[in-house]
Amino acid sequence: MYANRARTYASLTLLCVIAGLSGCESTVYPPPPPDQALTQFDIPSDPKVIIFVIDGARRSETFADTSHAYIPHIWNDLRPQGTLLSSFHNQGITATVPGHSSMITGTWQNLANDGTERPTQPTIFEYYRKTHSVPQSDTYVVSGKSKLNVCSYGTDPLYGAAYGATEDVNYPDDHAVYDELMNVLQTDRPRLVLACFPSVDLAGHSSVWSSYTSAITAADSLAWKTWNYLQSDSFYTGQTYMFITNDHGRHNDANGGFTNHGDGCAGCRELMFLALGPDIWAGHSSDGYFTQRDICSTVGYLLDFPVPNSQGNLMPDIFTPVSTGIAEPFPDDGAAPPGEGTNTSRRKN
Ligand SMILES: [Zn+2]
């Protein structure tokens, strides 16, 4: 769609150095002077992003469960291919509309949870369409819950409906959302999709533990099938990023348990996050602190559009480390020169 490019990483690296973020590993990103911190990534020439949201799964049943019994595919099949962020949070309102709206605007969205309010800031769909002049069919909100149609665009007058995503909502369960997602991927071939799977949240509210955990296992299977589909389709394979995450968690047991959610307890705030795709560090896990707001900024980076109103940050920890050339041995030390040997540097020279 647009020319191949590499992305500058300087400001991010500098930010990490200043902030001393635990996620910026010193062996990967040594603190070079700012004018030398021009680490770059290769991004595919025609990148796509699928945000796969499992509504209301508590982290104690996903990544924080040491048995990982309910997420066999995500844990055993997908995690080795991607980066797991073990400290990923909703620090805003822990409900469905606010949670989804925060991840796509990069701002904490204090919105009604009934679909009567749209995000007050531009969404990734609006930024993307306005920057690249792509049609509405290139962007989709595929959602079981009909109220998430409000995620297609926000109320900022500089953006809005003219740049909104296709609203494709109101499906009864995760399997129906998956079927529609497959239909959309095969027909309109969108490059930016927010896919919202409702069944875990609905099962949680039923108070039946076995229904809740069964729904997580079903969503786990659908995430695996979705990723496999993306690898089988020549339009998407090798060009597509998929983030698996949640809009919110659920109360931990000290705050009412799994039936409900919506406050600031750790169970409601702690989310799963797994990134997959080209340049994503395979088999990597980071405990660096990130939040839903960082999804907006990272999608903007991947699809090459500015996100001026986002208060989030790019998530550096998910990318395969690229050598800066600093602190590497000189060739006359007898060691392999920078960029050779076991270091699979992708730095542009
Ligand atoms: Zn709910």
Ligand SMILES: [Zn+2]
């Ligand atoms: Zn709670």
